[in-house]
Amino acid sequence: YNREGDLIFSVAKHTYVSFLFKGGERVALGTYNGHTGVVSLTVLSGDTKNVLTGSADICCRLWDCETGTSMLNTSLAVRTCGFDFSGNIIMFSTDKQMGYESSTLTMNPQIKGST
Numbered sequence: 832y833n834r835e836g837d838l839i840f841s842v843a844k845h846t847y848v849s850f851l852f853k854g855g856e857r858v859a860l861g862t863y864n865g866h867t868g869v870v871s872l873t874v875l876s877g878d879t880k881n882v883l884t885g886s887a888d889i890c891c892r893l894w895d896c897e898t899g900t901s902m903l904n905t906s907l908a909v910r911t912c913g914f915d916f917s918g919n920i921i922m923f924s925t926d927k928q929m930g931y932e933s934s935t936l937t938m939n940p941q942i943k944g945s946t
Contacts, residue, residue, distance in 0.1 A: 833879045838896070840882055842870040848884055848894070863894050865901045872909065876918035883921055885909035891923045893940055903940045907931065 841849040848863040848870055868888030875882050875896070882894045891912050893903035905923065908931060912923040920939055927933040 833875050834877070835879075838875065838879060840873045840875060842873045842884070844869050846870065846886070846888075848873055848882070861899060863892075863899045863901070865892060865904075866890070872912050874913050876914045877916060878918045880918065881914075883912045883914065883923075885912045885923065893921060907934075907936075 846864075846866045846868060848866075849859060863882070863884070866884065866886040866888050868886045870884055870886045872885030872891075873882060874884075880896055881902075882896055883891065884894065885891045886909070889906060889908045891903075891905045891907065891909040892901050894901055903921075907923070907925045908928050910924050910926045910933075912921065914921055919941065920937055922935065922937045924935045925931060925933055
């Protein structure tokens with residue numbers, strides 16, 4: 832949820848992220864589709880412009896909150912994800928699994944190739 836408490840994102844044992852609005856009553860506004868595995872992580876940026884998700888499909892996705900467009904897709908086994916206070920830098924950490932070493936990465940999605 833965001834700081835104001837009027838936006839709620841829900842993940843469970845399915846491949847999509849539910850986007851809800853809480854303004855006195857709960858209304859399903861839509862879903863963000865694109866993951867092919869169970870989505871287990873969701874983090875909303877402080878400015879409420881983007882949401883970051885992690886999934887069992889071995890990827891982390893950055894979404895535009897308003898349009899639901901997937902703006903970035905990593906191909907790493909994501910364990911945690913988050914934003915810095917500005918909302919411009921994202922971070923994610925990985926587990927040692929599937930032939931990959933564990934690591935922590937930061938990037939500015941606005942700058943192509945930043946890590």
